[in-house]
Amino acid sequence: MSNTDFLLAVEDLSVSFDGFKAIDSLNLYLERGELRVVIGPNGAGKTTLLDLICGKTKETAGSIKFRNEEITNLAEFRRVRKGIGRKFQTPSIYENLSVAQNLEVSFPRGRSVFGALAYRQDAEVADRVRAVADEIGLAASLDLEAGLLSHGQKQWLEIGMLLMQDPELLMLDEPIAGMSVREREVTAELLDRICRNRSMIVIEHDMAFVERIAHKVTVMHQGKILAEGPMAQVQSDPRVIDVYLGH
Template identity: 55%
Template sequence: MTAPPPPELLRGKALTLKDLTVSFDGFKALDGLTLTVQPGELRCIIGPNGAGKTTMMDVVTGKTRPDSGSAWFGDDVNLLALSEPEIAEAGIGRKFQKPTVFEHLTVFENLELSLWGDKSFWRALVARLKPAERAHIEDILEVIGLVAQRAVPAGTLSHGQKQWLEIGMLLMQEPDLLLVDEPVAGMTPQETERTAELLVSLKAEHSLIVVEHDMDFVRSIARRVTVLHEGRVLADGDMDQVQNDPRVIEVYLGA
């Protein structure tokens, strides 16, 4: 019997960015950026401030429209033809650096509100979870390690726990691609280690792009690292290749 394909081939779509250019008042935030992320891949993006990392994520999520170039999700989803909500519905989720959880609601309620569907106040007030929806929330609580905190207000969580909850809120929507911006900024060493474990555990069913400045953290999670500089790819490879690249040392890592 033929073995089943690995999970990353059952779910997920490749992200293909080609020749993207974005200018702001004459400054090129992206300058012909070309990048491909495969299904099931965890890619780390590093680079100095102003390298184009945030602008790249803004283009992928529809917040910024490029002057030229193309952005495809899989073979058939033209991201440049979609609005921000349509891109989210297509399977792309984004987590910003600062967690934005509903602090007065419990952890469970935060996840509940992240389910797809009508988010009107009335529906949220009267809705009753279906068994499959409740099971999905329970699964996500396990994944993010917050089972014991399910009934506590999100505002009482530690900084790291809030980050995990927000990742869980994205996972409720079952995205194929997660964009994660500086996930371990401000975390304790223990929280940083747990975050690394969480992100690595997700890549079997999701593609991930992680933007981060903590090089020890990047080394702990990434098989492939892309360095951006002045809106272009400066270097690409494993962590050892990148760290020993003279160009990367000069513009980002230092001597």
């Protein structure tokens, strides 16, 4: 496959902080419709990699192409408009607003939170809110104040807020942290559904969950890719066992 055929192509990417190379000449290629899980020990550079892709952090060297378009010099908000959505580890929702209002304010129309409260929904927004609520399993909770949701439901709502923007690439950082066993399974099913027509990069430590969702696994160590491939192949790699799974 040519490098131009990938949804995301990261090439020779590096970033240094005070002389420390957090990401070191890294190459990563993501196909359309792929769910890639990135694993590795703490400090391996996993979150920094996502920060670079979404534009939160500026690279020292290298290239990031999305849909074969160079985005390395684009601001973070412009990358969002191109179709890249990022969810951080801690849920970032408006707890005093309803589930429906949280979804509505995420619709890409430039509305503020306060404007959304007084905004009269048009059919397009209302339809999108209902469709996303159904996809994330919160259709029965649209009128519920978001602060009353369970931890897992808050995570799903934030994923829904990203889906309102209709991104082509979603990036999630430890999406099942703190979830119950049942919530983890529901989340796995949700990610399966999302990847039917989108691509995704997920950082995760729970190996059972990784095995459940990953199309392909990338193992990072000291800012580089140590190994990459199907979960079974990665799990049996002596280098991976030595630096990560064996600890």
